[in-house]
Amino acid sequence: MSARLSDLHAALGGVLHGTGDRVVVRIAPLAEAGADAVAFVAHPRYRAALAGSRAGVVIAPPDLVADVLARSEPPAGGWACWESPDPYGTFARLTQWWRQHVQPRPAALGVHPTAWVAPGARVHPTARLGPFAVVEDGAVVDEDAELGAHAVVQARAHVGAGTRLGAHVVLGYDCRIGARGLVHGGTVIGADGFGFAPVPLPGGEGKRWEKIEQLGAVRIGDDVEIGANCCIDRGALGDTVLEDGVKLDNLIQIGHNVHVGRHTAMAGCVGIAGSARIGAFCTLGGGAIVLGHLELADHVHISAASVVMRSILQPGQYSGIFPIDDNRAWEKNAATLRQLHALRERLKALERRTTP
């Protein structure tokens, strides 16, 4: 597992300072990289970390080239600087090139003999199906798509070209995912949304729940990545929609009829309740919750573990997190918080009393 620096550079562009005639065996963070590794630095605030790094090759912006090359005790062959106007983007594309050429992902080849494809399904000859994958009646799997072991594409569902579904993924009936998507293991797309009408029980002791059949589906655009063990529910009447370029981490819940705008990203454990409408270019931190039927404008950023209880129509960063503290301090402050409104009233009274 190694590559010549000149080959990396030829594939990905930029300006090379120092000789490309060297072998790179890994990509590593600045602090851990040795003479045989490529690292990257994106911003002058990491100048000190850069100065201490032993990385043989560093992807750096123009204003850090001199710093890369001026480090003391260079290895045999000297330091190399791979100049890029966007080092983080070059690093990302380098990992992709590395994955393709140096450290390829193990992949299914063709259709595994144990996979089951219904007679009425259409699987493109270039698609790859893992062991025990299932494609049900009327479903379509486009060219170069890949289904992991035990993945299930239910009746009339559609997997776009080049899209990969991981092991145990379920794409529910009538649901669609576009091209170049990636869905990680165990995610369930197209389970029923959570919809019930309350019906009084005889005797007045309470209500039971009458099922509202979920007649919609899920529509997912192109270039969408969804993590492991997520749930994207089908719509009640219309569809649940994830637009192009959306990125979801693991264990995320997307309720029925939610609409997520393009290039919005959500970290792990986020929950979006039914019929919420999330704009484009938003980010939601891990564990954030958005209540039902709310709207988030484009470019809204929600901090981790914050709960959105009202629509947010202005771009910006929003937070609502109880600060963590040692347990004794927290207990005192939390107890006082339960009297906060009363404290305010007392303060008001005091202000009135002491006003000259």
Place this chain on the structure above:
Amino acid sequence: MSARLSDLHAALGGVLHGTGDRVVVRIAPLAEAGADAVAFVAHPRYRAALAGSRAGVVIAPPDLVADVLARSEPPAGGWACWESPDPYGTFARLTQWWRQHVQPRPAALGVHPTAWVAPGARVHPTARLGPFAVVEDGAVVDEDAELGAHAVVQARAHVGAGTRLGAHVVLGYDCRIGARGLVHGGTVIGADGFGFAPVPLPGGEGKRWEKIEQLGAVRIGDDVEIGANCCIDRGALGDTVLEDGVKLDNLIQIGHNVHVGRHTAMAGCVGIAGSARIGAFCTLGGGAIVLGHLELADHVHISAASVVMRSILQPGQYSGIFPIDDNRAWEKNAATLRQLHALRERLKALERRTTP
């Protein structure tokens, strides 16, 4: 996919105003429904939305019938009003009728040839098993039950009549689910509860965890729906219990020995810690957490993302959510919150000093 209004009405009852001699092709929300759709309105507060709706047929309570019919610019055939004392319930039953007669769910037919049934299992001749479904030794699958692709019913487990387990559902050994249940994809019923005894390590540096084997099971009543990728753990000594009519959304964690009373509903991402006892007719909002060994009385309603840290013995609505704000405001308020108890002391001192 269409139906005659007269057929819908004949099946579901109520009073029809206007002619039933028309074809309906979809069920839709008021705002999106056209002349060929059925919509519903449940409450006079939606009168304005109703007035603007182009829905050809509207399910409405008696006091809104006139409003439905009085809308201007009626389509050919005129407006129709489907009067019902409980429009939401009628709508729910309409979705069920629609699912059955107009837009049927694709379903397994009989036992798929790739399914594996242990010799000692009992699968009713009318039960349906999807591809690669597994029924282990001593398990029972009752009449008209359905197992999705890759569903696993472990040894001695019991699936009640008419109950459907989605793709990849696991019903653990010795666990039971009653009749007419529905469990969505990826849910694991009967994993071990989280039980360990701390055992000091030699040298006193800390404790390791000694496994407490979980000897109980999970018992689930009739008419229970459980969403996708949930976890319902088996009990440590006794059983974990979900009573009749319980409804759980996706990604819900139910710890060992929890008892959930009938007709209680929980939204997505809720976590109930071990041995908690939740009453009947409760609701828990998305992301709510209930700590272990607590009790919630019947008819207790917990808001989304709230943490129940003490038993709640009185019916009512309870909340505990940090309000979201723009990031700067939140930072200031959160920082001050860490001094809240001290502020209270300062206020007290001030009150004492200024008391005449």
Place this chain on the structure above:
Amino acid sequence: MSARLSDLHAALGGVLHGTGDRVVVRIAPLAEAGADAVAFVAHPRYRAALAGSRAGVVIAPPDLVADVLARSEPPAGGWACWESPDPYGTFARLTQWWRQHVQPRPAALGVHPTAWVAPGARVHPTARLGPFAVVEDGAVVDEDAELGAHAVVQARAHVGAGTRLGAHVVLGYDCRIGARGLVHGGTVIGADGFGFAPVPLPGGEGKRWEKIEQLGAVRIGDDVEIGANCCIDRGALGDTVLEDGVKLDNLIQIGHNVHVGRHTAMAGCVGIAGSARIGAFCTLGGGAIVLGHLELADHVHISAASVVMRSILQPGQYSGIFPIDDNRAWEKNAATLRQLHALRERLKALERRTTP
């Protein structure tokens, strides 16, 4: 399902008061145990519960032996007290003995005929594979390991001796789990970490996300238990690591490059963001969240639902939970909380004004 008390005692040690010549049919909590059951009591604070218990056999510490034996109305054969310096540990080992000898878990026998093992995989002859289990090329399954139904061990992954993977577990390519581990159903180990570089779109309206391929893996030590439907992501460049003896409950998210120290335990629904470093002997309560790149020292304990937003370098218990209250009280206090900083300023002003 029963055992002689003398056999239990012979296997597990301790001092027996009363006759061992009796049959025990269950292990039960003090409050539910009858004459045919074993219960345990660990601390004098449960003296009252002990006094009321009808448990025929009670595991108890030395200072409670007399209480166990002095209970009134003994059954035929009298009360028995099983004295142990660590009753909780003895109880834990008793459940293990019971599971092995009295109530054995149903287990796969050998390799199920429907399992699929790639030609280049190495499965030890004593390993057991359930129906439709998959072992891909280059993977290793050590002696006495067990794969549940539909479990997938991807290419070059390694399952240690005696480790059990539940139904539908995925162990991703190149990932390793050590000896005596237990992973419950539906957990996905080795999905891609959530890593993307933002790339401006032409026109300046926003950014799209460029995939950073995740080139690391997951390394899990010995004696690790992981609950159901968890996600342990592979590292971006290096590996994600769970050290020996770590215990995770259900629905837990471990981001890429996280490092969890040995014997640390996390309750359900915890989320640990990327590159966080959690010490040894820590505990995290249900639903707690740790943000990315933070460090927790050894012996740090985080309460349920608390959000760790800064590194915690001192051992201790830490909390950050909004106290739950009836809805009206909460609304008032939460509204006031949004003006908390302003209240502090008003208090300050008042203090200045009233200082003599």
